[in-house]
Amino acid sequence: LSQGKTATASSTEGGAFSASAAVDGDLTGTRWASAWQDAQWIQVDLGSSATLSHAVLTWEAAYGKSYDIQASENGTDWRTVTTVSAGDGGTDNVTLSGTGRYIRMNGLTRATGYGFSLWEFQVFGTTGGTGPTLPGGGDLGPNVHVFDPATPGIQAKLDQVFQEQESAQFGSGRHAFLFKPGTYNGLNAQIGFYTQIAGLGLRPGDTTINGDVTVDAGWFNGNATQNFWRGAEGLTLNPVNGTDRWAVSQASSFRRMHVKGGLNLAPNGYGWASGGYIADSKIDGQIGNYSQQQWYTRESTIGGWSNSVWNQTFSGVEGAPATSFPEPRYTTLDTTPVSREKPYLYLDGNEYKVFAPAKRVNARGTSWANGTPQGESIPLSQFYVVKPGATAATINQALSQGLHLLFTPGVYHVDQTINVNRANTIVLGLGLATIIPDNGVTAMKVADVDGVRLAGFLIDAG
Structure with missing residues (x-):
């Protein structure tokens, strides 16, 4: 999706190493190179929102040791799709999820004394009516x-x-x-x-x-x-x-x-x-x-x-x-x-939200002794509310849209793996909701991404 599209970057090493050189389809002849500093980025405008599947980053010798891949619908509000924390150069094929029009490699630390340098930054996915279709929020089910x-x-x-x-x-x-x-x-x-x-x-x-x-x-x-x-x-x-x-x-x-x-x-x-x-x-x-x-x-x-x-x-x-x-x-x-305490559902006025408590270090006593606990409130509209009868395919579709999951009380048979690929995803169960894998499949797989929180549900051995 990214080939030939408009690309911009935080900096360039010179005119021959512009951002557009990383999306021109030339894997070995042209490249983008940044200034010799950490915290550099390159982004591409896909032209319209797309459902994302993966990205391939082909590094020159000056590669990124750690970086995020981020997505945005407007080029301003970014969400981290995946994080690479121990890059080793060469070619990185990273899984993406959800949707976005703007995709960014947000370089955090360099592996060499030079900057970040990419032969090619390729973004893959689908367009044309394949954006978000499952709604977030809704009622909490019969149980x-x-x-x-x-x-x-x-x-x-x-x-x-x-x-x-x-x-x-x-x-x-x-x-x-x-x-x-x-x-x-x-x-x-x-x-x-x-x-x-x-x-x-x-x-x-x-x-x-x-x-x-x-x-x-x-x-x-x-x-x-x-x-x-x-x-x-x-x-x-x-x-x-x-x-x-x-x-x-x-x-x-x-x-x-x-x-x-x-x-x-x-x-x-x-x-x-x-x-x-x-x-x-x-x-x-x-x-x-x-x-x-x-x-x-x-x-x-x-x-x-x-x-x-x-x-x-x-x-x-x-x-x-x-x-x-x-x-x-x-x-x-x-x-x-x-x-870190488990996330939990609460009412803010008449609106359901999920509170995600902050990490505590060398903690003693309760998190609420001095008033409001520390953490993040996430509206229920950003969760797919999973109800009895939902299939693994539907659950995975919700995850690919960038939604969190709230399992309502019930027993859920899955015939394929639930894939949690997005950093900072919350999967929260109510009433000890239970996932039962059928025919020997792995019930749930969490990718090598940071900040995923799983709480309040059971997984049967199957």
Whole structure:
């Protein structure tokens, strides 16, 4: 698509090395060469928007060690399509995705003492009615239950889904309970398999439940070692009796929660339990570990911790016990060296957005203790909302358009690989949405690009 089109550059080494020489189709005779500095670019105007597939960069001896390929519809607002961070010269064939009229090689660092020098910058794709066709945004599907404080029958809906999911360890039901900011009184949300409960505020304090979010093990005779695949996030709880019960075992998360009381990690009767995960949460009272064999708590504030069985691990937790392994079996880091919280859905007024938290370095305590957490808000209109029945081909089309993915609760069989090729793509699941690969295909493949975030969904072994 780029051959013979208008090309411009940040600089040239001389008149014989203009930007147009890199799009003239001559692979060995003419070339563009920049000034002898880092941070140089060359861009080509394709003439109209195109669906992009790949680019081939044929380097002269002065090649780029690191660079971005960027796309734009207007030549002003750029998005990074792919990043090369360890270039070795020669010919680079890089995968592109989405659409764009203007394509730019944004050189970051040179590999030699000279500038950037390209024999040819070739952009491939298709034009003629093949631009974006799938819409972003939309409703969240049949298995997302959105409540506000005036919604009637909330407890009845919670109970109905729990009856379906309490023992549905290998069932197909998937559900998300999303609570709009406000205060909810007298609720006991029992959370079964493949169920997520979350507040729709930016901060946990935006949504308060005067009641409980409960996981117990009555379905398995008081043994909690198989209480997998569920989650709670973004809520403030005032437990009815002062202590909330969260008796889970692995593959279950407790994130961005504020419990104004204690937290009991054991089932009723103190039967066995086999490990879980707390992050970015504040527990005012003591966490009763009791029978939990292992647990990881990260970047939180707690009122205390009782007991150890095999290993209880803490990083960046205010109020955590000191390292004392092997007895009591506590392993504690004062801070978490590098971390990033998972993205999450929230309401900004009446608009759904996804908040993508910023990276934290040497973090201690919650990300929201001092107010608004740090990060980026992305409108839902920039996400393809994946609903039950969507095919892998459709999902890949959405990705190629430059959309992020929001999987609504459901089970998704894929007959081809979901290819995440664009830097900084977010793939977020609600209600532990599950991807099942058919006939031995790889369910999902992430290209060698930076900043991709995958969260909130399951991939079956297939």
